[in-house]
Amino acid sequence: MRYYSLYVSDTKTTYFTYGDKNNEFEVGEWVFVNFRNKKKAALILFEEEEREFKFKVKNIIEKIPDEIKIDSKMIELFLWISDYYLTEFGEVLTAAIPKNVKIKYRYKYFYNASNRLFEMPLETEKQAFIDYIKKRGNAAKSTLISKFGKKLLDEFEKKNMVTLKKEVLNKNNNFYDKSEYSIKINKTSDLTNEQKNAKYKISSSNKKYFLLKGITGSGKTEIYIKLIQEALENGDGAIFLIPEISLTPQMTERLKRSFEDKIAILHSRLSDMERGKEWRDIYLGNKRVVVGVRSAIFSPIKNLKYIIVDEEHETTYKQESEPRYNAKYVAIKRAELEGCKVIFGSATPSIESYYFAKTGVFELIELKNRYNNAKLPKIEIVDMKDEKQDNFSEKLLQEISKRLRKKEQVLIFLNRKGYSNFIQCKECGHVETCEDCSVSLSYHKKENKLKCNYCGKEQVFLGSCSKCGSKKLKYYGKGTEKLEYDLKEYFKDVNILRVDSETVKEKGSYERIYKDFLDGKYEILLGTQIIAKGFHFPNITLVGIVSADSTLNFPDFRAGERTFQLIVQSSGRAGRGKKDGEVLIQTYIPEHYVIQKSLTVDYDGFYEEEINLRKELEYPPFGKIINIIISSVEESELFEKANEFYNLIKNSELEIYGPFEAPIYKIKNRYRYQIFIKGERKEINNLKKQLKKEYNKFKIKNKNVRITIDVDPVNMA
Numbered sequence: 001m002r003y004y005s006l007y008v009s010d011t012k013t014t015y016f017t018y019g020d021k022n023n024e025f026e027v028g029e030w031v032f033v034n035f036r037n038k039k040k041a042a043l044i045l046f047e048e049e050e051r052e053f054k055f056k057v058k059n060i061i062e063k064i065p066d067e068i069k070i071d072s073k074m075i076e077l078f079l080w081i082s083d084y085y086l087t088e089f090g091e092v093l094t095a096a097i098p099k100n101v102k103i104k105y106r107y108k109y110f111y112n113a114s115n116r117l118f119e120m121p122l123e124t125e126k127q128a129f130i131d132y133i134k135k136r137g138n139a140a141k142s143t144l145i146s147k148f149g150k151k152l153l154d155e156f157e158k159k160n161m162v163t164l165k166k167e168v169l170n171k172n173n174n175f176y177d178k179s180e181y182s183i184k185i186n187k188t189s190d191l192t193n194e195q196k197n198a199k200y201k202i203s204s205s206n207k208k209y210f211l212l213k214g215i216t217g218s219g220k221t222e223i224y225i226k227l228i229q230e231a232l233e234n235g236d237g238a239i240f241l242i243p244e245i246s247l248t249p250q251m252t253e254r255l256k257r258s259f260e261d262k263i264a265i266l267h268s269r270l271s272d273m274e275r276g277k278e279w280r281d282i283y284l285g286n287k288r289v290v291v292g293v294r295s296a297i298f299s300p301i302k303n304l305k306y307i308i309v310d311e312e313h314e315t316t317y318k319q320e321s322e323p324r325y326n327a328k329y330v331a332i333k334r335a336e337l338e339g340c341k342v343i344f345g346s347a348t349p350s351i352e353s354y355y356f357a358k359t360g361v362f363e364l365i366e367l368k369n370r371y372n373n374a375k376l377p378k379i380e381i382v383d384m385k386d387e388k389q390d391n392f393s394e395k396l397l398q399e400i401s402k403r404l405r406k407k408e409q410v411l412i413f414l415n416r417k418g419y420s421n422f423i424q425c426k427e428c429g430h431v432e433t434c435e436d437c438s439v440s441l442s443y444h445k446k447e448n449k450l451k452c453n454y455c456g457k458e459q460v461f462l463g464s465c466s467k468c469g470s471k472k473l474k475y476y477g478k479g480t481e482k483l484e485y486d487l488k489e490y491f492k493d494v495n496i497l498r499v500d501s502e503t504v505k506e507k508g509s510y511e512r513i514y515k516d517f518l519d520g521k522y523e524i525l526l527g528t529q530i531i532a533k534g535f536h537f538p539n540i541t542l543v544g545i546v547s548a549d550s551t552l553n554f555p556d557f558r559a560g561e562r563t564f565q566l567i568v569q570s571s572g573r574a575g576r577g578k579k580d581g582e583v584l585i586q587t588y589i590p591e592h593y594v595i596q597k598s599l600t601v602d603y604d605g606f607y608e609e610e611i612n613l614r615k616e617l618e619y620p621p622f623g624k625i626i627n628i629i630i631s632s633v634e635e636s637e638l639f640e641k642a643n644e645f646y647n648l649i650k651n652s653e654l655e656i657y658g659p660f661e662a663p664i665y666k667i668k669n670r671y672r673y674q675i676f677i678k679g680e681r682k683e684i685n686n687l688k689k690q691l692k693k694e695y696n697k698f699k700i701k702n703k704n705v706r707i708t709i710d711v712d713p714v715n716m717a
């Protein structure tokens with residue numbers, strides 16, 4: 001008799017004990033159980049010690065047919081996530097495993113012709129069996145059992161006259177036992193000496209975690225490709241994480257050139273069917289490399305050798321809804337469980353990762369040259385205080401026309417979409433705001449709509465103030481759509497490709513954007529952070545950063561870091577081919593240290609400034625943070641409730657701030673209070689246990705109040 005802890009579908013927070021009377025079940029299997037008088041699906045999580053149970057332990061009913069079995073290491077990983085991020089196990093499972101992945105197997109017995117025992121004279125019944133299977137070569141298990149009975153079948157199997165084999169029955173999987181199946185690898189490019197060294201260090205080191213810090217265009221991707229190739233040749237697999245779906249077409253193309261169609265691709269735009277199919281291929285070992293965004297970290301890659309986290313500084317690795325995991329830390333944990341290596345790559349590593357590299361937690365590997373000795377672009381600052389108008393400086397306009405004449409391409413970067421950020425009435429001062437959120441509405445001219453960036457609500461713009469009806473309006477805070485209008489004014493016949501979350505809503509458009517710009521169908525690529533990183537467009541010789549300051553004033557301790565990364569990354573898109581590149585940074589605060597360090601691409605200098613600030617204020621990597629949002633559709637009593645929760649978790653060891661109104665007080669009709677916790681790792685970990693307990697109790701008592709706990713947040717609003 002064994003005892004297991006099970007996650008029962010649709011239950012929250014607790015695991016339930018069930019018995020396995022005949023020792024027939026295993027960790028990772030989906031089974032049916034009796035739960036509160038209902039038959040429910042459940043997942044076996046871990047074995048429990050036999051002890052005096054205070055309750056009557058029920059037995060597991062049966063296995064659920066066709067359900068995939070989850071690897072026990074993955075179960076361990078899911079449990080860790082649920083524990084670390086204080087999130088429900090069911091949420092983790094939903095995020096990690098696509099819906100309806102079922103694998104149907106067919107069991108067949110194969111005749112072993114070499115077995116000499118057949119020559120013996122046999123009883124009629126046995127002879128009939130032999131004749132039957134000999135004639136066919138193989139037969140389904142179910143047929144044999146119904147024709148000859150299980151006893152006879154078992155006897156033949158024991159004597160090795162027949163062998164049982166498992167075949168996958170799913171459609172589109174016309175393969176059979178691919179264990180010997182070899183992967184065709186095309187010739188990949190030769191690495192430069194610097195790249196070779198880096199690759200060698202990674203593959204030969206006995207360290208587990210690496211930070212590959214290589215300047216933009218140094219060829220980090222080529223190193224990843226070589227590592228993956230080596231893994232494949234040894235029968236191993238790899239996970240390649242990219243921060244954003246926009247980079248999938250480019251990465252897939254580069255990888256497919258090397259590995260043909262042996263790679264799986266996972267991103268958020270796949271249908272459930274497509275995702276299920278990719279996932280099944282990985283699960284069955286048909287595909288051993290996966291390229292994907294955040295959730296690809298959960299791919300059931302066999303013999304995992306490398307996890308590559310490209311552009312590791314990107315905040316998109318953190319999920320902003322339940323479960324609020326960060327794929328980077330999940331990668332570290334997974335590597336610990338499975339014994340693989342993790343490579344974090346970036347030209348502008350996150351302050352935390354660089355700190356870990358400097359303190360020996362990660363091994364630091366640097367690439368200091370661009371491939372082919374391409375020069376880093378020349379960077380210049382344009383002080384906007386001296387300019388007549390604030391979207392495009394004289395200098396930027398001149399440089400753009402120069403490139404256009406030479407048939408070169410230009411990238412214009414502004415980290416805000418829409419036409420204007422908000423509209424204010426000049427007569428009554430009213431600002432158009434969202435009904436459900438305490439934020440102003442942004443204006444989208446082409447669609448003639450006002451939109452809320454928080455809840456997505458849209459309304460038709462009437463062209464007049466919704467309060468006093470005046471038509472005298474002022475449009476504040478330009479976005480990419482406005483820049484597009486402006487550019488068309490300046491350059492009449494130029495083809496502009498605008499890329500922001502508004503223009504890329506249709507499926508497939510990323511492929512088109514990537515191809516069309518590469519093919520030269522457009523002269524100017526204009527967009528938000530989507531285009532600022534990772535792309536390799538060799539014909540871009542000019543990058544214009546329209547408003548470098550726009551991200552600098554965010555009320556977030558990482559605002560400086562993010563601005564530096566955005567400037568350096570977007571600059572890095574210039575001059576990647578044979579022609580030299582140039583970058584213009586428009587700013588009102590040229591003396592600011594973030595702008596100054598970006599100007600010289602002085603990452604280390606920037607890091608020194610930042611790390612000192614972080615240390616002083618005990619921000620990560622020195623301290624850890626938990627952000628708690630207490631929200632409700634009822635405003636009255638919410639503050640009292642928030643306070644009540646605050647008192648429950650109060651702790652003398654830690655700085656616990658709040659509750660105060662969250663920076664965005666209302667989102668989707670819910671009022672929000674915030675509690676902010678900062679402290680040392682150990683104390684935070686201790687607090688987590690208490691937090692979980694209190695949270696569970698509080699939740700039951702206060703059904704109208706929602707508490708969201710964000711461990712290691714990357715977004716402070």
Ligand SMILES: Nc1ncnc2c1ncn2[C@@H]1O[C@H](COP(=O)(O)OP(=O)(O)OP(=O)(O)O)[C@@H](O)[C@H]1O
Pocket residue numbers: 189190191192195214215216217218219220221222346347371533534535536572
């Ligand atoms: N060893 C090599 N042989 C041939 N081409 C190379 C080699 N190394 C790099 N390249 C080419 O140089 C260009 C830049 O390389 P890559 O995109 O990998 O740089 P990166 O370090 O990832 O840059 P970023 O950080 O800016 O994304 C690519 O077109 C790549 O194919």
Ligand SMILES: [Zn+2]
Pocket residue numbers: 434435436437452453454455456457668
């Ligand atoms: Zn809204």
